[in-house]
Amino acid sequence: MYKTGDLLLVKNYSFLGNMIRKIINSEYNHVGLFVNDYEVIEATFKGVYKTDISKFEELRDKNKLEFNVYRFKEITETQSILMIDYALGNVGMKYDFWQLITLYLFFLLHINRKIEPIDVCNAWICSELIGESAEHAGIRFQGNVDSDNITPKDIYTSLKVSLVK
Numbered sequence: 001m002y003k004t005g006d007l008l009l010v011k012n013y014s015f016l017g018n019m020i021r022k023i024i025n026s027e028y029n030h031v032g033l034f035v036n037d038y039e040v041i042e043a044t045f046k047g048v049y050k051t052d053i054s055k056f057e058e059l060r061d062k063n064k065l066e067f068n069v070y071r072f073k074e075i076t077e078t079q080s081i082l083m084i085d086y087a088l089g090n091v092g093m094k095y096d097f098w099q100l101i102t103l104y105l106f107f108l109l110h111i112n113r114k115i116e117p118i119d120v121c122n123a124w125i126c127s128e129l130i131g132e133s134a135e136h137a138g139i140r141f142q143g144n145v146d147s148d149n150i151t152p153k154d155i156y157t158s159l160k161v162s163l164v165k
Helices: 013-024 053-061 075-089 095-109 126-136 152-156
Strands: 007-012 032-036 039-044 045-051 063-072 160-161
Touching: 007 013, 007 053, 007 152, 013 045, 013 095, 032 075, 032 126, 032 152, 039 075, 039 126, 045 053, 053 063, 053 126, 075 126, 126 152, 152 160
Parallel strands: none
Antiparallel strands: 007 032, 007 063, 032 039, 039 045, 063 160
């Protein structure tokens, strides 16, 4: 069902998850990348790490979140390997709270996202990690949005991906 290179888009029901979705006008507030058919790499407040998909399934079964899987419409094996290797190379890095705050301000104050956010080196928010991993493989989700400013909405509304049924 899940494939290496698939994207996991998550809607959790926490206060922060609800706030993120409201501010960015998105169905989802979190994104991760399948590095194999059972593990997802993600950036959370705890940092960048791999999570077994069973944890997401367990939380879904407890009605704490919902998720959907999206797949790239066109991706080569080389692109998939480059994307996953780049993401895996960031395991253990910290979460970028400054970038999250900057993006919130951009949306709240209607600031153009072509401006660089405060972006701490070697620290990530979830969508930036996935966006940078894809760009490393030559894939850009939205032509007009830099991966430093990308959101889960920019990823799932991209013409590059489609919902897996």
